[in-house]
Amino acid sequence: MSAGPVRPASPVTATIAVVAAALVSVPILALLAGLAHPATDTWARLWDTILPEALLNTVLLGVGVGVVTCALGTSLAILVVFYDFPGRRVLEWALVLPLAVPGYVLTFVVLRQWDGSGALPSVARDIFGGEAIRSLPGAILVLSLVLYPYVYLLARSSLAGQSRSELEVAQSLGLSRGKAILRVAVPASRPAIIAGVALAVMEALADFGTVNLLRVPTLTEAVYRTWYGEFDRRGGTQLASLLFLFAILLLAGERFGRGNRRFDQSLRRGTETSRPRLRGMAALPAIALPVTLLMLVVVGPGAQLVVWAAQTFADEGVSRYAEPAVASLILAGVAATFACVVGTVVAYAVRTRPTRAMRIAARIAGSGYALPGAVVGVAVIGVYEWTDDRLLDLGRSLGSEPQLVFTGTALGLILAYLVRFLSVALNASEAHMQRIPSRLDEAAESLGVTGVRALVRVHLPLLQPGIAAAFLLVFVDVLKELPITALLRPFGWDTLAIGVWQATSDARYDAAAVPALAIVLVGIVPVILLTRLGRDRGRS
Amino acid sequence: MTNRVMRWTGVGVVVVALFAGLGWMAFGRGSDGPVVNVYSARSHYGTEEVFSRFTEETGIRVEILGGEPAALVDRIAAEGERTTADVLISTDAGFLWRATELNLLAPVASPVLERQVPVNLRDPENRWFAISRRARTVMRSTARVPEAQAPTTYAALGDPRWKGRLCLRTSNNIYNQSLVASLLAERGESAVREMLTRWMANSPTIRGSDAEVLQAIAQGTCDVGLTNTYYLGNALRDDPSFPVAPVWVEQVGSGTHVNVSGVALTKYAHHRPEAVKLMEYLLTPEAQGLIAEGNSEYPVREGVAEAEWIAAWGRFRADRAPLVNAGRFQARAVRLMNAVGWK
Numbered sequence: 001m002s003a004g005p006v007r008p009a010s011p012v013t014a015t016i017a018v019v020a021a022a023l024v025s026v027p028i029l030a031l032l033a034g035l036a037h038p039a040t041d042t043w044a045r046l047w048d049t050i051l052p053e054a055l056l057n058t059v060l061l062g063v064g065v066g067v068v069t070c071a072l073g074t075s076l077a078i079l080v081v082f083y084d085f086p087g088r089r090v091l092e093w094a095l096v097l098p099l100a101v102p103g104y105v106l107t108f109v110v111l112r113q114w115d116g117s118g119a120l121p122s123v124a125r126d127i128f129g130g131e132a133i134r135s136l137p138g139a140i141l142v143l144s145l146v147l148y149p150y151v152y153l154l155a156r157s158s159l160a161g162q163s164r165s166e167l168e169v170a171q172s173l174g175l176s177r178g179k180a181i182l183r184v185a186v187p188a189s190r191p192a193i194i195a196g197v198a199l200a201v202m203e204a205l206a207d208f209g210t211v212n213l214l215r216v217p218t219l220t221e222a223v224y225r226t227w228y229g230e231f232d233r234r235g236g237t238q239l240a241s242l243l244f245l246f247a248i249l250l251l252a253g254e255r256f257g258r259g260n261r262r263f264d265q266s267l268r269r270g271t272e273t274s275r276p277r278l279r280g281m282a283a284l285p286a287i288a289l290p291v292t293l294l295m296l297v298v299v300g301p302g303a304q305l306v307v308w309a310a311q312t313f314a315d316e317g318v319s320r321y322a323e324p325a326v327a328s329l330i331l332a333g334v335a336a337t338f339a340c341v342v343g344t345v346v347a348y349a350v351r352t353r354p355t356r357a358m359r360i361a362a363r364i365a366g367s368g369y370a371l372p373g374a375v376v377g378v379a380v381i382g383v384y385e386w387t388d389d390r391l392l393d394l395g396r397s398l399g400s401e402p403q404l405v406f407t408g409t410a411l412g413l414i415l416a417y418l419v420r421f422l423s424v425a426l427n428a429s430e431a432h433m434q435r436i437p438s439r440l441d442e443a444a445e446s447l448g449v450t451g452v453r454a455l456v457r458v459h460l461p462l463l464q465p466g467i468a469a470a471f472l473l474v475f476v477d478v479l480k481e482l483p484i485t486a487l488l489r490p491f492g493w494d495t496l497a498i499g500v501w502q503a504t505s506d507a508r509y510d511a512a513a514v515p516a517l518a519i520v521l522v523g524i525v526p527v528i529l530l531t532r533l534g535r536d537r538g539r540s
Numbered sequence: 541m542t543n544r545v546m547r548w549t550g551v552g553v554v555v556v557a558l559f560a561g562l563g564w565m566a567f568g569r570g571s572d573g574p575v576v577n578v579y580s581a582r583s584h585y586g587t588e589e590v591f592s593r594f595t596e597e598t599g600i601r602v603e604i605l606g607g608e609p610a611a612l613v614d615r616i617a618a619e620g621e622r623t624t625a626d627v628l629i630s631t632d633a634g635f636l637w638r639a640t641e642l643n644l645l646a647p648v649a650s651p652v653l654e655r656q657v658p659v660n661l662r663d664p665e666n667r668w669f670a671i672s673r674r675a676r677t678v679m680r681s682t683a684r685v686p687e688a689q690a691p692t693t694y695a696a697l698g699d700p701r702w703k704g705r706l707c708l709r710t711s712n713n714i715y716n717q718s719l720v721a722s723l724l725a726e727r728g729e730s731a732v733r734e735m736l737t738r739w740m741a742n743s744p745t746i747r748g749s750d751a752e753v754l755q756a757i758a759q760g761t762c763d764v765g766l767t768n769t770y771y772l773g774n775a776l777r778d779d780p781s782f783p784v785a786p787v788w789v790e791q792v793g794s795g796t797h798v799n800v801s802g803v804a805l806t807k808y809a810h811h812r813p814e815a816v817k818l819m820e821y822l823l824t825p826e827a828q829g830l831i832a833e834g835n836s837e838y839p840v841r842e843g844v845a846e847a848e849w850i851a852a853w854g855r856f857r858a859d860r861a862p863l864v865n866a867g868r869f870q871a872r873a874v875r876l877m878n879a880v881g882w883k
Contacts, residue, residue, distance in 0.1 A: 049879050050878050115755060213749075215748060217883055228608070229712060229871070229874035231610075231870065232871065233614075326561070327565065333554070337555055385620070404619065404622050407619050408619055410565065410566045486607040487615060492603070494606070502606060
């Protein structure tokens with residue numbers, strides 16, 4: 001294992017990386033700059049009232065979601081990568097599906113069931129108490145059930161991409177297969193697992209919909225309360241910068257957990273034959289856990305949504321959701337493409353030119369994820385406003401009257417998605433890039449292949465599964481995204497998530513079912529495509 | 541190798557298709573004819589029949605962009621002179637006040653609007669007008685709370701006999717904030733603080749939405765609550781036996797708190813005549829009937845009936861204090877709610 005810089009990158013990659021990182025960082029830095037003029041009275045007042053509880057809840061929520069998603073995501077990934085059992089091929093991709101279920105959608109379905117008259121909910125209410133679901137543990141549970149796929153997806157592609165030879169060596173030295181996996185394979189995939197956990201926790205910290213419905217006042221809730229309620233945008237965004245602090249801590253923790261080591265490996269891939277088949281009693285828990293999980297998160301709520309949707313179908317038909325579905329697909333696809341390109345280039349630049357400035361730029365560019373969407377939206381719109389005003393001045397001095405370039409345009413919307421979701425692609429790329437041995441870079445360089453050419457010809461083929469996972473994560477994230485879309489979209493760009501919001505904000509859950517189902521269905525498309533891609537590669 | 545080439549070709553085709561779609565969505569969909577652009581916070585925007593009827597009658601297309609009220613106001617501010625918004629429609633008076641504070645709205649001199657909208661339901665300088673009224677009052681379980689025993693004032697929810705029997709919505713909700721703000725304006729800080737403290741002493745069960753509060757009353761989690769009446773109206777439209785009824789509070793005092801959904805012309809509207817036409821249309825008897833029926837709200841215009849499924853609630857005395865109070869006192873209301881521990 002080697003550490004430290006490999007060799008200087010070509011100036012082209014470094015420049016692209018710095019420009020991209022700077023672009024994404026501007027709104028976040030603008031937000032932080034606001035801290036230079038602290039809203040002292042807001043802070044003092046909130047500290048005396050809601051802030052201590054909000055902070056405590058935020059920390060506990062983060063820790064809880066981190067622990068649960070780590071355990072769930074990693075164990076499921078181990079299961080499908082290292083063992084074979086009836087139904088594995090279906091479960092392998094089906095376990096990603098909860099990702100397509102927006103947290104707020106699962107929450108309202110769960111609440112309807114919990115408060116309903118069914119036998120199971122009333123037993124649960126008797127055991128745990130009528131309010132048990134509306135609590136911090138309830139929020140941790142609901143959020144973990146939709147967020148564990150971040151860990152599962154990254155861990156799975158990392159575990160599957162590992163060479164099997166170390167595992168075989170460990171077993172030949174007398175370790176049982178289970179122990180060999182835990183002691184050899186899992187530690188080698190630690191960067192990917194931790195990257196997934198970091199994403200899940202950041203997403204949980206930024207959540208408003210679920211914690212609001214389950215009545216867990218967190219920092220994000222306090223931001224909404226202060227900004228929307230007190231019309232105190234400055235105080236609200238300053239509160240939100242505490243979330244930025246959490247993100248930085250989390251990312252620092254991620255670096256620490258990853259260690260300074262590079263997880264260089266031989267690149268020989270595992271073969272399908274190395275999977276022992278579980279049979280009989282041993283197969284039972286292997287099937288029961290994922291199936292129960294999917295029943296809880298996808299099948300059960302899905303069935304409920306279908307029942308509700310059927311009523312809406314009869315009332316108003318589906319044609320009004322055709323255009324939102326197209327808008328969702330295009331926005332998610334374009335944003336995910338950008339995020340993957342920028343994320344890979346930045347990760348590559350950090351790898352080849354790990355200067356302190358480059359690292360810091362990458363960290364800031366990747367921290368937008370922990371900020372609530374509404375806060376990113378407001379930070380971004382402030383920057384757009386300023387930029388468009390300058391462009392107007394410029395245009396007028398040249399004798400023309402320019403249109404708005406960023407504010408309320410599709411371009412502005414996609415850039416804003418990038419600010420919030422770049423970290424998803426960046427984390428995934430970096431985690432996978434770390435596994436590529438530096439001797440490959442050296443070999444390429446000795447053959448005169450450097451910079452962009454080295455990235456395209458040497459790293460990209462190896463990064464493919466990681467980039468595919470990143471694309472999927474960003475795609476689904478954009479599909480579910482609400483506050484930024486609501487704030488920045490142009491006329492005619494109503495997405496499916498907007499359709500869900502329309503209905504749920506007035507508690508018309510039945511009407512929300514059609515767009516909610518559509519989000520899940522549209523989200524499944526890339527899941528299946530990417531799984532197929534992965535399989536083809538495995539065979540070739 | 542061919543496999544790899546095919547895969548990259550596939551990726552390339554998808555990416556090209558995505559960007560082509562983006563370009564088409566952004567630039568290729570232009571349509572001609574008169575248009576009015578509306579930023580609307582009403583959640584069922586676009587599905588409301590009143591807008592399609594307007595287009596049928598006038599030939600003016602209505603483009604609607606929905607969102608949270610605070611976000612829409614921020615966006616109009618950011619877009620400045622080049623805003624695409626001609627009309628702003630809000631779900632409560634607080635944000636309309638906020639928009640006037642930020643100087644985003646233009647006064648409208650329209651005899652029609654001035655005649656149809658009572659003075660307390662519009663901006664003193666005619667920069668916004670109510671299009672529907674939304675009463676927020678006490679709700680009771682018809683099974684467990686006889687009408688004679690129900691609370692008759694907001695303060696009565698603090699009576700110890702409702703301990704453990706009261707349901708409230710979260711205090712981050714605008715309707716609760718507007719109610720407390722209006723009461724602050726009328727009664728002063730200490731009276732309202734005492735009222736809220738007594739509510740909190742009753743250990744209220746907190747729910748995330750008005751609909752959940754009604755559901756909790758219907759299911760027996762609590763016996764009384766506080767919601768906007770149209771949520772109950774919509775529940776009764778679906779299920780006439782829904783076991784909850786409103787109690788008109790403050791009938792011997794200042795009257796039940798009434799907020800509004802309102803409409804305003806933006807300062808830099810680019811389709812001003814069309815916008816004013818839409819605003820005036822929203823106050824016609826036909827439009828008022830559609831708005832009232834669609835969401836079980838109360839019309840603003842005299843002589844228009846409310847939906848038949850809420851007619852049995854009877855007439856009530858509404859608080860006639862000017863609604864600008866809801867905006868002016870909102871920040872103080874939120875601070876007070878935070879301070880008394882209303883989650």
